[in-house]
Amino acid sequence: MSAAQTSPRGSEIEVGTALPDFELDLTPTMVVAGAIASRDFMPVHHSRDYAVAQGAPDIFLNILSTNGYVARYITDWAGPEAMLKKIAIRLGGPAIPGKPLRFTGEVTDRREEEGEFVFDIAVRAANDLGDHATGTVTMSLPG
Numbered sequence: 001m002s003a004a005q006t007s008p009r010g011s012e013i014e015v016g017t018a019l020p021d022f023e024l025d026l027t028p029t030m031v032v033a034g035a036i037a038s039r040d041f042m043p044v045h046h047s048r049d050y051a052v053a054q055g056a057p058d059i060f061l062n063i064l065s066t067n068g069y070v071a072r073y074i075t076d077w078a079g080p081e082a083m084l085k086k087i088a089i090r091l092g093g094p095a096i097p098g099k100p101l102r103f104t105g106e107v108t109d110r111r112e113e114e115g116e117f118v119f120d121i122a123v124r125a126a127n128d129l130g131d132h133a134t135g136t137v138t139m140s141l142p143g
Helices: 028-037 047-052 065-080
Strands: 022-024 083-091 101-113 116-127 130-142
Touching: 022 065, 028 065, 065 083, 065 101, 065 116, 065 130, 083 116, 101 130
Parallel strands: none
Antiparallel strands: 022 101, 083 130, 101 116, 116 130
């Protein structure tokens, strides 16, 4: 989201609203740092030789880092008042350095609960290898 854009108000978001696309230029440092920060020391996340020996094309993002980038995608769009309630994603192909990860999303449900607007958002993160993560994020904004 650019500085010129403002966060949407809950009352303005409708089912079918498309989130702006977001492209993440994934680097080896991002893959390794995410694994270390989440205490995931599996060598496929920091040793290219090990990852390739296991059949992967390169080191790849771990699921906790993927969850973090999905959360970032939603909150960059929804703004600082957004409360993430649930992230439910399924991993597909690997997210590897040098292949940008493209995020897309669409609001699939909107409801009011206890003075808040609650939304379900279908999300997809994909690269040239196919879908890396697909699923749903539930978030709320103040009423």
